[in-house]
Amino acid sequence: MTCVGRFPSINVGERVELEGTIVKNDKYGEQISVQNVKVLPPNDIEGIKKYLSSGLIRGIGIVTANNIVDMFGKDTLEVIEFAPLRLAEVRGVSKEKALSIANTFKDI
The missing domain is CATH 1.10.150.20 (5' to 3' exonuclease, C-terminal subdomain)
Structure with a gap:
């Protein structure tokens, strides 16, 4: 699913945890409108x-x-x-x- 919203700089190797709500875009269909982004360190x-x-x-x-x-x-x-x-x-x-x-x- 596509996520839309404002995101911090995300670097190679980082993982992210996103919080948001599912919204319906007339052109693109269902998307997640992101309200919160947490950057997580890599784990492998x-x-x-x-x-x-x-x-x-x-x-x-x-x-x-x-x-x-x-x-x-x-x-x-x-x-x-x-x-x-x-x-x-x-x-x-x-x-x-x-x-x-x-x-x-x-x-x-």
Whole structure:
């Protein structure tokens, strides 16, 4: 079903939860008129890799994203949020870069 309304910026790898009502459009038929959008973090390995390498977080490209997710798996986002210095365990990530990644992640 088509969803219509105002949406925040949605990035590659993110999931969304939408709330709205079903409306009938004369031209397009039934649609969901969205009143609330909640952006959810990715919950699978590939989604996390795409999310991290999307350019949203400065300093993380494809290679670094793959290295981080290969080390921490599905716990990657929790590590970034709650134990960011553990990112320095990943090849190519310094303590300074780990903290920068965590600070950017908090602002998203």
